């Protein structure tokens with residue numbers, strides 16, 4: 028009998044750092060690329076048989092991998108294939124979890140399908156987008172998601188979860204909370220609006236368009252504006268820009284009740300900071316700017332900590348300055364959290380996933 032695709036793909040001691048945007052982390056003891064659902068299932072069973080832990084990798088853009096690497100099997104989900112169809116005013120887009128997110132956005136904007144335009148320039152693969160309900164500039168993937176297809180690692184069955192079953196919230200979902208590491212997402216289906224209007228809700232985006240005299244922005248205008256704004260902050264991966272060797276934002280923006288926000292405002296006033304930014308969220312809470320808190324707590328852009336630091340363009344991004352280690356990243360994370368806690372009494376929650384010891 029010939030070797031299965033899993034057997035052919037299985038490798039030992041594979042460096043993981045080059046598979047991440049931060050470029051940090053030791054090797055995977057075992058590694059396999061799953062281009063099909065069958066390969067994925069085989070990998071899961073193999074790891075089980077070997078009593079090895081399993082880690083599911085996408086594009087590696089939201090990971091801090093330990094310097095010692097991962098002691099089990101890393102399976103990269105590389106299942107591809109995009110199917111589209113029009114249903115009335117909707118464009119239904121069903122895509123393999125291994126498709127790259129950014130080209131998908133580019134394609135949908137070019138088709139004039141609304142729903143992804145503000146999510147331009149975000150690295151990674153489709154399969155990871157439901158995990159933290161990827162979002163930016165007033166739009167979230169959950170806004171257009173209709174179905175997640177996944178392998179349930181507990182029951183070993185394939186499941187189909189609709190959007191409400193995914194329990195989406197701000198940068199979170201059941202895949203990040205109560206069912207963390209339970210499902211391997213194989214396919215995601217979205218409903219976009221054919222010929223729909225772009226979302227221009229975020230103040231920075233509104234100002235950018237207004238400054239250029241764009242009053243009725245098209246989907247393409249919004250995509251270009253988002254990409255330009257993101258580039259200024261090194262939030263688009265660019266090999267020529269060392270500030271983009273990051274996981275994007277390292278902390279989520281904290282949200283407070285109105286009363287908590289007013290209290291914090293008084294605390295900030297006492298510190299001489301009388302312009303605490305706060306954005307009203309749709310559920311009546313107030314979203315703070317983690318970047319503002321970090322800078323006002325004394326960690327500036329371009330802060331250096333050994334071989335890591337904060338981006339010179341955005342205090343919210345921790346970057347690898349060349350030969351950084353996960354240990355240094357964790358130290359800097361801790362320093363930032365302590366400073367913000369001391370100054371404002373706010374606990375910053377990290378956004379990336381920490382892998383290994």
Ligand SMILES: Cc1cc2nc3c(=O)[nH]c(=O)nc-3n(C[C@H](O)[C@H](O)[C@H](O)COP(=O)(O)OP(=O)(O)OC[C@H]3O[C@@H](n4cnc5c(N)ncnc54)[C@H](O)[C@@H]3O)c2cc1C
Nearest residue numbers: 085086087088089151152154155161162163211212274275
């Ligand atoms: C420059 C930059 C800018 C960014 N900007 C944003 C932004 O604006 N908004 C935002 O929300 N995020 C942003 N991010 C974070 C990141 O791009 C997203 O979280 C992205 O969805 C991660 O995708 P990935 O494929 O790289 O996942 P990985 O980093 O490989 O994995 C992330 C998590 O998802 C899990 N996972 C991956 N694939 C699957 C799968 N098929 N099934 C189950 N679990 C899976 C992994 O196990 C891990 O827990 C940014 C990152 C960078 C580097």
